[in-house]
Amino acid sequence: MLHTKIPQIDEIVEEAINQATLQGEPQLVCIVNQIDRTDSIAFLDRANKIDKHRMFWRSADEAFVLAGVGSAQRIQSADQHRFNEVESVWNDIQEKAKVYDSINEKGTGLVALGGFSFDTQQVNRSPWEAFPDNQMTIPMYLLTNKDEKSYLTTNILVLEEDHAQQIIHQIKSDQQQLLNGIREEVNLPHRSNTEEISPDKWKVSVEKATEDIKNGELEKVVLAREIRLKFSREVELAAVIENLSNTQDNSYIFAIESGGDYFVGATPERLARVDNQELVSTCLAGTAPRGRNDEEDQKLGQTLLQDPKNRQEHDFVVQMIREAVEACCLDVEIPKSPVVYPLSNLQHLYTPVTATLEQGYTLLDVVGRLHPTPALGGMPQKKSVDYIRSHEVLNRGWYAGPVGWFDGKNNGEFAVAIRSALIQKNEASLFAGCGVVEDSDPEAEYQETGVKFKPMLSVLGGY
Structure with missing residues (x-):
């Protein structure tokens, strides 16, 4: 009514x-x-x-x-x-x-x-x-x-x-x-095939990136890879969203349908939110799995907090977001150290950023300055994006881009489109990436991306 x-x-x-x-x-x-x-x-x-x-x-x-x-x-x-x-x-x-x-x-x-x-x-x-x-x-x-x-x-x-x-x-x-109207109850179809796209080629690209970083071409680059799935029948959008909503409590759930294809995801990473001129952004970089019990979970979290590679990766993001936000905001507040942010399948290093948006600036001004953060592109920003364009083994499309909304009252929020899938009828492409620095190990990075695939894989038929 x-x-x-x-x-x-x-x-x-x-x-x-x-x-x-x-x-x-x-x-x-x-x-x-x-x-x-x-x-x-x-x-x-x-x-x-x-x-x-x-x-x-x-x-x-x-x-x-x-x-x-x-x-x-x-x-x-x-x-x-x-x-x-x-x-x-x-x-x-x-x-x-x-x-x-x-x-x-x-x-x-x-x-x-x-x-x-x-x-x-x-x-x-x-x-x-x-x-x-x-x-x-x-x-x-x-x-x-x-x-x-x-x-x-x-x-x-x-x-x-x-x-x-x-x-x-x-x-x-x-x-x-x-x-x-009557809702047709639809369940997710059976997954009939899973194919990793060029995993060995991806590992070689990680090894090449570490060499290029050591040679001073850039400081860090994020390289992503793809898994393709096939299903017994077409995948219904509402069934995916319902499953994500029931299993991914602390994540943004998003879906955009265009031309019959769906881009869907459950991302933990806010890019920026503006509500009544108050800005909130998030530094989220550094990843570890969840433990099988509380003791193991805390141990993995502490290891993540103390890991030099993950702390360096996280600090890259903090400093870049600080610079972008200070360009159009007042009263910027950023804690000195990150904390562990737990999700259903993963845990991350997390640092919140709060500020007041200056008059004359909008949410899109902030998003344009922030995208892509070092957590999705690398450092320096332009060099890392150029490097991704030349060396990555996939076309990212909307993966790792800003996704969100804004209204006529100057409110809105964008998240980073990770932990995501492009669904096309009875097929899906899943994407996950990791930050490569000079001491990155290709096999370890491969395993890390495997962990990052879990949220979408668990929804689309299990790992």
């Missing part, structure tokens, strides 16, 4: 058609209602019958979920200044849109969800043909679950030739399906 506190939809649509006719351009209309509590995964599953462009976001540290379907408008840019260009288009959209929102809650109203590729200059598009270098989407329908309340945002791009009753009928039909 919709709890309506805005003008009737008939009036809103008629007015939008009149404005589109007068101004000679489409009118974006945004309507927000509080609704009865609605399950986000059921909403996402029912949306499959409406549109093949779905989006999902679950916060790692608060009761906050976004589930979107369809596209009222998309913002794309292949420009090297893509973060600034996206910001510019977003500002123009906000200025022209007509928003009916008496709720005024974070994540309601005009909201864009999506992400950015790791590197705009990678030539080989396979297997990422369905994903442009960046895509931020204002969904037609957006469910926002915050604490115990649910809100539905409806975004309509109205053209002057549109017929009001046709639009209204479509909206009511879609809302009925999304909120009350």
Whole structure:
């Protein structure tokens, strides 16, 4: 049931058609209602019958979920200044849109969800043909679950030739399906094949990188590798999200559907969040497995804290984030030493960063400065990205890029798209990387990436 506190939809649509006719351009209309509590995964599953462009976001540290379907408008840019260009288009959209929102809650109203590729200059598009270098989407329908309340945002791009009753009928039909439609309970299919892509070649690339680092070409580089899976039938997006949500408690759960392909993941790594001008970022680098019991778990955590290679890798990230955040923030606070951050399958070195965003700067300004951090690219930043482009044995696409959301109230959050998979019908590509420094051992790094594959492998049919 919709709890309506805005003008009737008939009036809103008629007015939008009149404005589109007068101004000679489409009118974006945004309507927000509080609704009865609605399950986000059921909403996402029912949306499959409406549109093949779905989006999902679950916060790692608060009761906050976004589930979107369809596209009222998309913002794309292949420009090297893509973060600034996206910001510019977003500002123009906000200025022209007509928003009916008496709720005024974070994540309601005009909201864009999506992400950015790791590197705009990678030539080989396979297997990422369905994903442009960046895509931020204002969904037609957006469910926002915050604490115990649910809100539905409806975004309509109205053209002057549109017929009001046709639009209204479509909206009511879609809302009925999304909120009350029958959900088909779907389980994950059987995994029929697992293939590691060029593991020996990857180890050789790690060995080559250590030599290049010793020769002074760069200080650190992150090299990723790929595992490909096949299944007995097509993989349903809602089933993956449900499984991730049930097993990855301290992670951001995300999904972006584009052209029928899904990019999904459960990442522990926040890039940046802005809430009422307060910025939070995260330094997360250095990895160890979880123990079989509390004693072993604590021992592995202490070993991680004291390991020179992991501490060096973590410090690279801390210093780079400090520099990026100080360029556009006040009151920057960073603890002197990291702590261990436990996840379901892994534990990491963790240092939080808090600050106040200066007036005139936005979340995308921070994301553009931070991406890619040394935890995903290396040091120095440009040299490491160039090195990855030339030497890595895969095309990262959106893997290790920023993925997240922002709204018209200057709130938003982006995470780093690791612990992720690109799912294409009955196949999936999984990605994991590790930081290579001068004393890295190829076999040890190979084993570390194996540990990092576990969250997605455990969801997609076990290890």
